[in-house]
Amino acid sequence: MSTTKIPSLNDYSATSLQSFFGILTSEFESDRSQAHNRDAFEALRVKWVGRKQGLMNEIGDLLKTAPPEARRDVGTQFNAFKKLVEAQCDFEAVRDEFHATMAQAGFPVQREVARGIDITLPGAVRTPGIAHPLLQTMEAVVKVFHQLGYSTSLGPQVETDFYNFEALNFPPNHPARDTQDTLQIAGQSGKPSRDRLLMRTHTSPVQIRSMVAGPPPLRIVIPGKVHRNDAADATHSPIFHQVEGLCVDTNITFSDLKGTLDHAMRALFGSAVKTRFFPSFFPFTEPSADVQISCIFCGGSGCRKCKHSGWIELLGCGMVDPAVFASVTEERRKLGFDDNAYDPARISGFAFGMGVERIAMILHGVSDIGQFYSGDMRFLEQFA
Template identity: 60%
Template sequence: MSQEGIPQLDGYSEDALDRAFAELEKEVDASALEATKRGTSDAVEEFRLLWLGRKQGRLKQVSEAWLKSAPVEARKSIGLRFNALKPRIESWLVWEGWTSTQPTLDAEAIDVTLPGTHRALGAEHPLIKTMHEMVAVFQRMGYSVGVGPEVETDYYNFESLNFPPGHPARDTQDTLVVANQDRKPLRDRLLMRTHTSPVQIRTMEQQPPPVRIVIRGKVHRNDAADATHSPIFHQIEGLCVDTNITFSDLKGTLDHAMKEFFGSSVKTRFFPSFFPFTEPSADVQISCPFCGGKGCRKCKYSGWIELLGCGMVDPAVFGFVQGKQPAYDPKKISGFAFGMGVDRIAMMKYGISDISLLYSGDARFLEQFA
C-alpha cells in the first residue's frame, strides 16, 4: 500500500472523526491481510514499516497532516483516537497467524547436505536388564510372574513365613518401619518388606495348587551402606507347589536355570543352611563362570560363588495358608522355594565394584551399558 494520498478530514465533529478513523482501521486490516497471504517474515516487516516506521510510517504522516490543520479544541479528540489506533496495529504484529500458511520461514531454511541430528536411544538399567533376563529363564520353564506391595504388614513379612515374634532370625532382617504404628497389633503394623517372600503367601491364599511363580522386586533392610551393601536392593524368588515335589526337583530346576543364565559349563553344588520358612534348607554355589572354576578375583580364588538360598517349603508355612485355601494340606502337597539378590548378580556380570553406583543415577556410569 502506498504511503501517498493522505486522506483529508471533512470536519472535526465527533461523527466526522469516527468516520475518518474507521477508514484508517479498514486500511490497517486490509494491509495486514495482504501481508498474511504472503506469509513471510519480510511481509511482517514491511507491514510494520508501512504503519509504524519512525520517519515515513503512515501513522506518523496521517497524524502530522491532521493535527497541523486541526483547531486547538479538536486536537485532543484526534490524539485520543490515534492512541487507540496504534495498539490495533501492534496487535497484528504479534498475531500467530502470520506464518500459518508458510511451513518454514525464509530465515530457517534447512540445509539438507548437513548430517541429521543424532538422538541417543535409551537403554535398560543394568539392574532391570539382569532382572528381566533372570525372570525370562524361569518363564521359559513355565513359571508365571507374581507381584505384591512393597509396604507390607508384619504378618505377611514375618509371621506367616514362620518368623514368630521374638524369633532370632528377625534380627538378620531388621527393616524400616512406618511411623505411628505402635497402637496396632504387631501383626498389623506396616513396614518395608525385607524380601519378596510375602508374595508367595499372598499368591497361595488367592489360588490353590499347583503354583509356579517367580517374584521380582525391590526390598528394604536397615543395613549400613558400603561397597557391597545397600538399604535398598532387589530380589528374585521362586515358588513351586504341587503333589510329589521333591528336593531333586529343586536341584534340577536351579541347575538348569544357572546353566541357562551363566552358560552350560556352569556347575552347581548345595550346602546345608537354615531359613525359617524352608526345611531342609540349602545355600547354592555355582562354579565361577569367569574363570571356569580355576580361581580368580571375582570368586576370591575359590573357583565357586555363593549365589542363592533355597529349600523345601516348611509345612508350618502351609499351615498359615490353609485357613483361606484348604487345598494346601502338607500331608498331600509339597513345594520348594528359592531366592537370590539381583544386585549382586548384576555387579558380578558387569564388573561393578560398588553397589552405590547402581543407585547414583549418574549418566556417565549408566551410558556404559547402553
C-alpha cells in the same frame, strides 16, 4: 517494501481530506499486502507507527497546521486512519483473526506452537529408551523360569508382620524383626503384632499370599523391590531387588530343587557353569542350602573376583518347612477354605531366592551397587 511519500494537502476542505487519507490508505494497503511473516510485519510497524521515524509522526506534524475550524474533522479522520494502521501492523492480532475466520469456515487451523523457531535447523533427536540394567537382569531371570512353566506373581511392598515374618516361621525374637534390619511403618504400636505394617524385607510374603489364595500345584516366580535398614556401601543398599520362586506339589524332592536351579544357572551364565550346594539355615525352609556357581570369569581356576576359590555364592534355597504349610492352612481356614490342601503329609515344595543386583554385578563386572541407582547416564548408556 517501497518508499512512501506523503501527499500534499492544499486546503482542509472535506474533499481534500478525503483525497489525502484515501491516498495514504492505498499506500498502506500496498505495503500491508507485502507482509507475509513476523519480520515483515515488524518492518511495516516501524515504517508506519514507529516512535521516532514512523510516517504517522510526519502526518501528525503536517495536520497540526490545520485552521481551528477544520481541526475537528482532521482529528476524526486522522484517528480513524491511525487505528486502522495500528491494527493491521499487529502480527498476532492479524493471525488470530485469520485463524478465527478459517475455523468459522470449517477449515483446519494449525496454530503456532512456539515463537522464534528456525525451521531450517535439524530437528531434535529423540533417543529411544531402554530398560534399566537391573530390569534387564530381572526379566532375564524371570524368562528362564517362565520357560520351565512358572508364572509370575506380585505383591505389595508395604506388608503386615504376619505375611513378612510370622507365616514364614520367624519367631517373635528373631533378629530380622529388629528395627536395625527392618523399616517399620510409624504409628503401628496400637495394632496386634500380626497386623503391624512394615516395608517388606524379601518377596517371600507373596509365596504365602499365593498359597493362601489357591491350592497346589503351584509354580510361581516372584520378582520385586524389597527394603532393609542397611547402610549403603559398595555391596549393600537399603533398596534392592529379588527374584524368588516357589514350587508346591505332590512328590517334590530336593533333587527337583537341585535340577531346577542347575538348569537355571546354566541358562543364565552359560552351559559350562557348574553348581554346588552347601548346608545353610533359613527359618522358612528345612533342609536349607546356599548355592554356588563356578566362577564365570576364571572358569573355576581361581581369580580375584571369586577370591581365588573358583566359586561364587549366588542364592539360597531349601524345602518348604512344614510350619509354613501349617500357617497357610490356618489362614485359609480363617478365610473360609474348609480344606487341608497344604497338608505336609500329602504335599511338599521348595523355594529359592536370589538378589538381582548381585547377578547384575557379576554379569556386567560392576563393583559398586550404588552405580545402579546413581542415575549417571555415562554408566547406564553402556547397557544400551
